[in-house]
Amino acid sequence: MTAPSPILQVDRPQRADAKRNYDQLIAAADAEFTQKGATASLDEIAKRAGVGIGTLYRHFPTRDDLIARVLHKSTQSLVDRGRAMLDKPSPADQLAKWIAELVVYVTTYRGLTGALANSYVADEDTELCQGCVMITETGEALLARAQREREIRSDAAIKEIILSAHAAAWIAEQTKDPAAVDRLLGILFDGLRVVEPKKKRAVVKAKKPPRRAARR
Amino acid sequence: MTAPSPILQVDRPQRADAKRNYDQLIAAADAEFTQKGATASLDEIAKRAGVGIGTLYRHFPTRDDLIARVLHKSTQSLVDRGRAMLDKPSPADQLAKWIAELVVYVTTYRGLTGALANSYVADEDTELCQGCVMITETGEALLARAQREREIRSDAAIKEIILSAHAAAWIAEQTKDPAAVDRLLGILFDGLRVVEPKKKRAVVKAKKPPRRAARR
DNA sequence: ACCTGAACACCGTTCAAGT
């Protein structure tokens, strides 16, 4: 399942001046997003890039497109690191660690969580969605392994976990309290981990015995 | 701790026409928020109320003020119901039930979670903050009781729990999936409940007898 | 006291005109 890495296709413009504008727009957007957050003025971005506003719209029809391209490398990196974790021991810890990295990712710019969570569910054919799909698949692989090893509750779904991470990041943003993320993720994973190898929290008849249970 | 009920003071205008405008603005805002969400155009609200935009600003200097007044009854009701729950059995269940009602409250209008979570942390002297403080105190009382009865982890903080509820509501909004709230709150409370009365989940050398729980 | 709405500043988006 560990496919070759660069999957996100980016079709760049051909003409030299167009390509230059394109690159400058991305650089300007990155700077502007960093300063003003993900809702920074597009006009300002165009100005900073030394380009007409129409050119911005030509290259990036929607704000999400621009965000997606600016995040492109980070997205790829996050996915790659997640895949690498599939080979490391302690599946549940790896998942938790990757989720923590996901939180850093969605916190790159202020207000980014909103844009990402929106596109996460939009299911349209946007650039941003493409990234979300890859991230979801990576998380799914990590989760499935942790569930196979009986470390994470079998009824947990990757979508919920990822959205919870978004939520934790969103809260940290709103409250300006960076430590909130850790506390919230801590609670989340306390809820997700399998506590007892045999007994479940509710009355559940024991089916197959777990093959290699971490004896507390 | 169960204080007499109406605490939120609302100073209404005196003159007859002013009072009429005030009431019409609230009614218009309620309608408009319901239709367009909490970021509805203030201009539109003034128009619907048959009032100049300046009048709206006179009565409600900020959008949050308007929101607070529109929510006023619901806020009071939520607080009252929470206080009533203090006398009912099963503290943890009562807390969970109240949190579920909190989620309904913060979902009254689309986009409301953002406004509320912001003011939740703003700590300014706005109307909206006043409501948040009351809600926080109510939740605190419910949580303290559940902790006293050893039903909820002693290291849980009301702020995190309430913000998690906000987050769950926010996610349900973003994903347009109402069922997400229940699943997320389910995970949250699984993480919050005390699993074992004596033994804790992690390996912790018993220094003092376990009055306070260790994290992780 | 209170209301009105024109005026200002800002933003997103489109599109005719240019090279």
Add this chain to the structure above:
DNA sequence: ACCTGAACACCGTTCAAGT
């Protein structure tokens, strides 16, 4: 092919002028 920026539509906020 691609770029430009004026033009349009919209929104929030203020304030001089009115009653």
